[in-house]
Amino acid sequence: MIRPAELIERKRDGGELAPEEIAELVLGYARDEVPDYQLAAFLMAVYFRGLTSAETFALTGAMIRSGDTIDLGAELGRKVVDKHSTGGVGDKTSLAVGPVVAACGVPFGKMSGRGLGHTGGTLDKLESIPGFQVELPHERFVAQVRELGLAIIGQTADLVPADKRLYALRDVTATVENVSLIAASIMSKKLAAGADAIVLDVKVGDGAFMKTLGEARRLAETMGELGRHAGREVVCLLSDMDQPLGRAVGNALEVREAVATLRGEGPADFEQLVVTASAHLLALSDLGLDLDEGTRRVRAAIGDGSALALYERWIAAQGGDPSEDALPRAPVVREVVAEQEGYVSRLGAIAVGGSALRLGAGRRTKDDSIDHSVGVVCRLKRGDAVGRGAVLAEIHARDDASAQDAARGVLAAYEIGDEPPRARPLILDTIV
Numbered sequence: 001m002i003r004p005a006e007l008i009e010r011k012r013d014g015g016e017l018a019p020e021e022i023a024e025l026v027l028g029y030a031r032d033e034v035p036d037y038q039l040a041a042f043l044m045a046v047y048f049r050g051l052t053s054a055e056t057f058a059l060t061g062a063m064i065r066s067g068d069t070i071d072l073g074a075e076l077g078r079k080v081v082d083k084h085s086t087g088g089v090g091d092k093t094s095l096a097v098g099p100v101v102a103a104c105g106v107p108f109g110k111m112s113g114r115g116l117g118h119t120g121g122t123l124d125k126l127e128s129i130p131g132f133q134v135e136l137p138h139e140r141f142v143a144q145v146r147e148l149g150l151a152i153i154g155q156t157a158d159l160v161p162a163d164k165r166l167y168a169l170r171d172v173t174a175t176v177e178n179v180s181l182i183a184a185s186i187m188s189k190k191l192a193a194g195a196d197a198i199v200l201d202v203k204v205g206d207g208a209f210m211k212t213l214g215e216a217r218r219l220a221e222t223m224g225e226l227g228r229h230a231g232r233e234v235v236c237l238l239s240d241m242d243q244p245l246g247r248a249v250g251n252a253l254e255v256r257e258a259v260a261t262l263r264g265e266g267p268a269d270f271e272q273l274v275v276t277a278s279a280h281l282l283a284l285s286d287l288g289l290d291l292d293e294g295t296r297r298v299r300a301a302i303g304d305g306s307a308l309a310l311y312e313r314w315i316a317a318q319g320g321d322p323s324e325d326a327l328p329r330a331p332v333v334r335e336v337v338a339e340q341e342g343y344v345s346r347l348g349a350i351a352v353g354g355s356a357l358r359l360g361a362g363r364r365t366k367d368d369s370i371d372h373s374v375g376v377v378c379r380l381k382r383g384d385a386v387g388r389g390a391v392l393a394e395i396h397a398r399d400d401a402s403a404q405d406a407a408r409g410v411l412a413a414y415e416i417g418d419e420p421p422r423a424r425p426l427i428l429d430t431i432v
């Protein structure tokens with residue numbers, strides 16, 4: 001039997017743990033045999049000392065073994081692809097990528113999570129659609145992916161239960177932001193859910209876990225290694241999260257923007273990410289095509305209405321009302337007006353996400369309830385010209401007081417300069 005204190009001490013002093021030691025510690029914690037305070041001390045040692053590749057593989061493997069695994073590919077008799085984002089502000093990509101990819105003939109069965117803090121979660125966005133069911137029995141999930149090509153549901157309690165406990169502990173012990181811990185957390189869930197090929201969208205910047213391109217590259221490389229070690233193909237996109245993605249931040253507002261994008265009327269940056277991620281998924285799929293052909297088919301599915309039609313069938317299949325009129329609307333809409341002319345030189349993602357959170361669009365603790373109707377629409381983004389009295393953003397709020405508070409926060413998120421800022425591409429790098 002391991003002695004947790006010895007392992008903590010060794011990691012604290014910069015030593016390396018054997019794979020069996022890591023597995024015993026993590027599985028012991030998942031079984032309630034190792035107390036929170038010892039795991040918390042271990043996590044802090046890892047935060048400062050890091051994990052080697054071998055230790056990260058061992059941690060990921062142990063987390064997967066803590067619960068059930070799914071082999072969706074075997075159940076469907078097809079190669080299965082999946083996508084995951086490390087989380088950002090206004091990131092509604094899966095809502096559009098799922099229908100696009102399925103409309104192109106590639107099955108997309110995804111398990112998603114909820115948001116915490118200033119980053120939103122796909123499940124919360126989907127739950128703004130009246131009637132939409134995020135919990136489906138396994139057989140129905142598989143049948144829907146087989147028949148329709150698309151289902152997005154919540155992670156079941158027995159998929160990587162060790163990560164649920166560890167993540168909750170990391171969240172309250174300031175140990176989330178470590179590359180190995182993030183990589184093991186994300187990849188254990190992707191690998192346990194059975195995807196053969198995975199497109200990872202690693203967000204970089206102010207509103208992301210990874211603030212610099214260097215850190216994001218390290219995370220992408222670590223996740224790629226974990227995937228390949230498990231025999232899966234991985235493509236990592238590093239994408240900008242210095243400003244919100246698209247214009248809408250807030251659940252129902254983001255669903256509207258995803259639907260507009262499926263109609264070919266989305267904001268340029270969001271559309272670019274949807275097209276790029278979808279094209280990579282097609283290129284990784286069993287359709288046997290390259291990225292250029294994938295891009296052509298993705299654009300065709302948006303252009304001919306098949307992606308939008310698939311969205312509507314998908315939402316209805318999970319009990320939701322796909323019409324845009326059914327989405328909740330906030331009673332108060334207030335404009336944020338520019339106080340000076342020039343160009344938007346910066347639009348802080350975290351400040352906009354924080355304002356949306358205070359409006360009620362997100363949760364500070366996992367038990368908070370959220371208001372699906374509220375949020376922020378950034379009408380102007382980095383590089384846009386700002387005329388006298390221009391409307392920078394709209395606040396969608398439940399009352400005047402919260403609208404006023406958010407308007408102050410959003411105004412402060414905008415920096416206006418005399419010159420247009422240097423262009424920063426949305427997709428900063430692609431790591432294959």
Ligand code: URA
Binds near residue numbers: 182
């Ligand atoms: N998302 C996860 O699932 N886990 C992390 O550790 C960070 C982001």
